[in-house]
Structures are given as structure tokens and as C-alpha cells.
Amino acid sequence: MEVVESYKLGSIEVTVSKTDKSNKLKVECTDGDFRSEFTVSPYEFENYRRLMNRKITDAFKDQ
Numbered sequence: 157m158e159v160v161e162s163y164k165l166g167s168i169e170v171t172v173s174k175t176d177k178s179n180k181l182k183v184e185c186t187d188g189d190f191r192s193e194f195t196v197s198p199y200e201f202e203n204y205r206r207l208m209n210r211k212i213t214d215a216f217k218d219q
Contacts, residue, residue: 157182165209168216172201185212190219 157173160181164170171184181201185192192215196208 165213168212170209170212183208183212185216187216187219190216192216 157175159171159173161172162170165185168185168187173182173184175182175195179197180195181198183194183196183201192212196204200208
């Protein structure tokens with residue numbers, strides 16, 4: 157899949173890539189020990205990115 161964006165949230169590496177469906181993006185997160193994957197719409201990624209990043213950070217903090 158084509159990578160749309162890749163960035164780090166502290167020790168968490170986040171990769172956003174296209175999926176087979178044009179209305180969904182796949183978000184993959186890893187900190188080396190734990191891995192999480194979920195899908196979002198392009199609208200959610202553009203408009204709710206800060207909330208998404210906070211939820212990713214909180215989820216990995218609990219691990």
C-alpha cells in the first residue's frame with residue numbers, strides 16, 4: 157500500500173497508508189514492543205488528527 161504519511165509521537169512510530177477502499181486509510185502504530193492498527197476516513201484523519209494522536213499516545217502509555 158502507498159504510504160500517505162509517516163511520523164513519530166515520542167517513541168511511537170505512526171504510518172498512514174492507503175487501503176483498497178478509496179474512503180479508508182490504514183493507521184499503523186508501533187513502539188517496538190506493541191503494535192496497533194486501525195482504519196479511519198480521510199476526513200477523520202484531516203480533521204480529527206489531534207484527537208487521534210492523543211488516543212494513540214494514551215493507549216500506548218497504558219501498555
